[in-house]
Amino acid sequence: MEKNLRVLVVEDDAIIGMDIEHRVKKLGYEVCGVADTAAEALEIASSKKPDIALMDIRLRGEVDGIEAARMLRDQLSVPVIFITAYSDMKMRSRALDIDPLGYIVKPLREVELRKTLEAAEEKVRAG
Template structure:
């Protein structure tokens, strides 16, 4: 498995973001940053060019995670894995338009996170080879 993929974490709860960061690193992935608001995500993406973004749907700032994900896909070709504590159908329908790599429901279990990152890396590799 290719773990050289760079991961950006977008989560507005500091305790949750630290937990996710530790779990991602423990699984052997490179975390290039942790952001808590929409505006900072674009700066981080410009600077670091992550391969995968773990995106909380509800974040600080003027935009929610789905709006940020739309821009990341459109402007940079970057796909996200959504993180959410909610199962709101209208939000899920909206998020599907961003072609997400998957969804993780809080509280995130380590095995699910690892499995999702591995799946995402495989899918991104396939997309790059098309």
């Protein structure tokens, strides 16, 4: 039996972060940490080794979620799914440049989260 996908949640709003964590667990995935800054995300990812990160574009601190996703990918080989309220073309284009496994626009809908996580899990498992 394969282990559950380990998910890192990176979200600047604590209540939304808890909501995403709850939804991910409800879908049967393991949440290995919740971060609200790029530095915290890198720290958790270094120690907990997530399979994937759910990344908000706006984070606390000077480094945004797109750059944090790039660092996770380049330094730790952790792919991301963006979950964001930003849907303007410039931001979306910048986010898609780092080849995420998905891009979900808030408000978060559980069916969309499930489908995106399932597709991402297939890609992660396939290598």
